[in-house]
Amino acid sequence: MKSSTNRQRKGTLPAYTAEPSIITEDIEDKVFDIIDGKGTTSTIKRNAGKGTATYFNGDEQHTYELRFIHYEAYLNQFEE
Numbered sequence: 001m002k003s004s005t006n007r008q009r010k011g012t013l014p015a016y017t018a019e020p021s022i023i024t025e026d027i028e029d030k031v032f033d034i035i036d037g038k039g040t041t042s043t044i045k046r047n048a049g050k051g052t053a054t055y056f057n058g059d060e061q062h063t064y065e066l067r068f069i070h071y072e073a074y075l076n077q078f079e080e
Helices: 002-008 071-076
Strands: 024-027 031-034 053-056 066-069
Touching: none
Parallel strands: none
Antiparallel strands: 024 066, 031 053
Protein backbone atom coordinates (compact mmCIF):
# COMPACT_ATOMS: atom_id res chain seq x y z
CA MET A 1 0.00 0.00 0.00
CA LYS A 2 2.80 2.44 0.87
CA SER A 3 4.60 2.02 -2.47
CA SER A 4 1.43 2.60 -4.51
CA THR A 5 0.66 5.67 -2.39
CA ASN A 6 4.12 7.07 -3.04
CA ARG A 7 3.84 6.50 -6.81
CA GLN A 8 0.65 8.59 -6.89
CA ARG A 9 2.00 11.54 -4.87
CA LYS A 10 2.77 14.63 -6.89
CA GLY A 11 5.68 16.97 -6.67
CA THR A 12 8.66 16.56 -4.42
CA LEU A 13 6.97 15.33 -1.27
CA PRO A 14 9.05 12.95 0.83
CA ALA A 15 8.13 9.26 0.72
CA TYR A 16 5.25 8.30 2.99
CA THR A 17 6.64 5.62 5.31
CA ALA A 18 3.80 4.99 7.79
CA GLU A 19 1.14 2.34 7.29
CA PRO A 20 -2.04 4.23 6.28
CA SER A 21 -4.94 4.10 8.71
CA ILE A 22 -8.30 3.42 7.09
CA ILE A 23 -11.33 3.97 9.33
CA THR A 24 -14.42 2.19 8.04
CA GLU A 25 -18.01 1.66 9.10
CA ASP A 26 -20.06 -1.32 7.91
CA ILE A 27 -23.84 -0.89 7.62
CA GLU A 28 -26.31 -3.50 6.42
CA ASP A 29 -29.66 -1.95 7.34
CA LYS A 30 -32.40 -2.03 4.70
CA VAL A 31 -33.08 1.74 4.84
CA PHE A 32 -30.95 4.29 6.69
CA ASP A 33 -29.67 7.85 6.53
CA ILE A 34 -26.11 9.09 6.83
CA ILE A 35 -24.59 12.36 8.01
CA ASP A 36 -21.23 13.99 7.36
CA GLY A 37 -19.31 12.97 10.47
CA LYS A 38 -16.28 15.12 9.62
CA GLY A 39 -14.17 15.81 12.67
CA THR A 40 -15.97 13.26 14.84
CA THR A 41 -15.56 9.59 15.62
CA SER A 42 -19.27 8.94 15.90
CA THR A 43 -21.25 6.74 13.56
CA ILE A 44 -22.36 8.25 10.25
CA LYS A 45 -25.56 6.19 10.36
CA ARG A 46 -28.87 7.72 11.40
CA ASN A 47 -32.45 6.47 11.33
CA ALA A 48 -34.23 7.04 8.03
CA GLY A 49 -35.37 10.65 7.80
CA LYS A 50 -32.89 11.87 10.43
CA GLY A 51 -29.77 12.42 8.30
CA THR A 52 -28.80 14.20 5.11
CA ALA A 53 -28.89 11.30 2.61
CA THR A 54 -31.14 8.23 2.58
CA TYR A 55 -29.89 4.83 1.41
CA PHE A 56 -32.18 2.06 0.22
CA ASN A 57 -30.04 -1.04 0.48
CA GLY A 58 -30.81 -3.92 -1.85
CA ASP A 59 -34.24 -5.19 -2.81
CA GLU A 60 -37.02 -7.24 -1.23
CA GLN A 61 -34.88 -10.41 -1.09
CA HIS A 62 -31.38 -9.05 -0.43
CA THR A 63 -29.54 -6.49 1.61
CA TYR A 64 -25.83 -5.87 1.40
CA GLU A 65 -23.10 -5.06 3.89
CA LEU A 66 -21.96 -1.63 2.78
CA ARG A 67 -18.56 -0.30 3.83
CA PHE A 68 -18.18 3.44 4.23
CA ILE A 69 -14.67 4.89 4.43
CA HIS A 70 -13.88 8.01 6.44
CA TYR A 71 -12.30 9.43 3.30
CA GLU A 72 -11.27 12.86 4.55
CA ALA A 73 -9.51 11.34 7.58
CA TYR A 74 -7.74 8.96 5.19
CA LEU A 75 -6.58 11.77 2.88
CA ASN A 76 -5.45 14.02 5.74
CA GLN A 77 -2.77 11.47 6.67
CA PHE A 78 -0.81 12.36 3.56
CA GLU A 79 -0.66 16.12 4.07
CA GLU A 80 2.68 17.72 4.51
